[in-house]
Structure formats: C-alpha cells, structure tokens
Amino acid sequence: MRVVHVTNAYAPRSGGIRTTAHALGRGYRARGHDFVLVVPGRRAADEEHEWGRLVELPGPVVPGTGGYRVLLDVLRVQATLDGLAPDRLEVSDRLSLRRLGGWARRAGVPSLVIAHERVDGVLRAHLRLGERAARAVADRHNAGTARVFDRIVATTRYAATEFDRIGVPTTHVPLGVDLEAFHPLPPAGSGPSSPSEPSTPSEPSCLSGPATLVLCSRLSREKRPDLAVDALRVLVGRGLEARLVVLGDGPVLPSLRRRAQGLPVDFLGHVRQRERVARLLAEADVALAPGPVETFGLAALEALASGTPVVASSTSAVAELVTDDAGRCAPPEPQALADAVLDVLSWPVHVRRAAARRRAERFPWATTTQAMLAVHAAPAPSGVTR
Secondary structure (H helix, E strand, O other), X not given: OEEEEEOOOXXXXXXXXXXXXHHXXXXXXXXXXXXXXXXXXXXXXXEEEXXXXXXXXXOOEOOOOOXXXXXXXXXXXXXXXXXXXXXXXXXXXXXXXXXXXXXXXXXXXXXXXXEOOOHXXXXXXXXXXXXXXXXXXXXXXHHHHHHHOOEEEEOOHHHHHHHHOOXXXXXXXXXXXXXXXXXXOXXXXXXXXXXXXXXXXXXXXXXXXXXXXXXXXXXXXXXXXXXXXXXXXXXXXXXXXXXXXXXXXXXXXXXXXHHOOOOOEEEEEOOOOHHHHHHHHXXXXXXXXXXXOOXXXXXXXXXXXXXXXXXXXXXXXXXXXXXXXXXXXXXOOHHHHHHHHHHHXXXXXHHHHHHHHHHHOOOEHHHHHHHHHHHHHOOOOOOOOO
C-alpha cells in the first residue's frame, strides 16, 4: 500500500507535524508499505529518506509565520497526486488543502484529514474573534471538511470536540513519542538504569534548591509562550530560585525577549540536534505547556518520556496526557500556573520523574502506526460513496 501524506506545516524549524509524519513513515515502511510526504518548499525536489520519500513543491512563505510555506497551487498538488497514484491519502491541513478531499473522491482513493488544530482556537488567537463568532465560523468550515474527506482523525478528545458539536464522527488516534530518544537521565554517580527506576526514597523536592523550568514550543501567538515568562515572574517574586530555558523560535520571539527582560530566561532558539533537546528536557525540573488551545502536545509528551513532569493549561488537550502524579494542570493564567509549578516541585524528585516516564510509556509510536493502518484498512464509513 502506498500512503501519501500532504501538509503545509513542514519547514526546517517545524515541530509536531514534521515529527508525526516522519514517525508514521518509519512505521509504515517497517510494515512493508510505501510512504510519500508532499510539502511546500523553495523549489521542486524529490528525495529519499530513511522514513520515506519527500516531494517538495514550490510554495510561498506565509508572512509572520517564521518561515512556513503554503501549497497554494492546488492543481499542481493534484497533478502530483495523479503521478504518485496513492492507495490512501492523509492530509494534515484543513484550510488550503481541503480541496484534496475532492480529488480523492474523484480518484477513488480513501482519504482522511488529521485534526492537528482547533479551528475555533486558531480564530480566537489570530483574528481575536469572540467565542461565539469563532465557533460559528469553525462549525461551517468543519462541516465542509467532513463532506469531502472519508474520515476525520482526532488525536485527542479535545481535538474532537468541535466536530462532536456538529454531529460529525471522528476516529481517535493518539500520537506517540520516541521512548528511546527521550528518556530520563540516570541518577548522578550511577551507571545506566531502567527509565522508570526510582532513586532513593529519601530524595528531596526541589524547593530547597534552584529549579529549572523548560518551555519547548513554537513561539507563536496561539502557543502563549508569554504565560511561561509571566509564571516565572510570579515564582521569582515569591522568592523561588528558578530559571526558564526556552527551546524554540517563532514570530513572537522579539516581543517575548522584551517581556523577559530582568528575568533569568535563556533563549536557545531552535535546537536542531535531537539529542540536545532530549537532554535539556531531561535536565529540567518542570516542563511548561501553557498553550490554551493545544490539540495534543508532542513536546509535553517528550518531556514526560524524559522523566520531567509537565504543568499544562487545563483548557488544552495536554490535560489528557498529564495525570495527577505526572504533573499538574491549571487555568492559563500566570498565578495559577505558578501555583501548579510550586505544587509539582514539592513532590519528591524520584516520585514525579518515575511517574512522568510511566505515563509516556503508554504512547509509543508503534501504537499510533498500528491504529492508523487499522483506519486505512477499515471499510469506508456509512454514507460515503465511491
């Protein structure tokens, strides 16, 4: 079976969707299937990688996105799909690429779209629409999306909610994490240990010493990285010796630097080396996931796999990943997030680190791949004609 995945959210410094596409490609190929990823680029290109084939089509840069490009020439994308002759089509964009659902219907190719974002949340964040107006626009758009694709795949219950309210069924497929690349550091002075192996029961909390917080995120408006900086300000004001390490780049970086003036914040930019990202996550005491409309939170899951508990916004899908013993969830407000950080830091280190790792171990990429292949193998939903 040849699976073709088309997305716009793919750039040298992109995160979650890029990681997801590569992981799915590896999983599909390991099971004997072909995988082709079609993305926008500076120029046309066709390359083979260990995870699959990458086809780039020319697409302009979208202003204010930090380098993301978009496939505007949908006719060229459709012609490319004609040449690739997929057996299954996956799309990770509900805006400019929605017309690909119509191509799939005409070609007799089963299709699905993965809901990586909440349309109503994006509208509120970028267009400053009120909740009622954002829901009305999102409902119309999502109804149109459901009409042209065979299936909607939602990675969390939160992502599925905006389809639930208009009566559109979704298929739940959680994303995964590389449990070998992301793992806890062994206790100081010891050799390699089991990822979930606790250290001594007498190990103290971090309230008696410096605490390192980490934010691994694209620095864009909807991700609300400002909340991480403001939460640090609250913590420092309460006398906690803490610093914040920010991994990521994006359009709000200049304003975020200004906001962090006078605070112990290290901006590391986009960290390309995966091993360094994994180590920085594992070295932190708490990972912050403040985005109020996050629909999954791969960076949060990678932190959990690294043995680092997560403090997340209670309004986002990350709340579905964070159990009581692997972190805390709080309203997306600086005071509430700071309170949650202090709560987590009061727990014995070995307890919270072991709990974080155990939680992540429930989300291997192999499970995601198996679930996606099951979706592709299932008959077309009732009412879908070919």
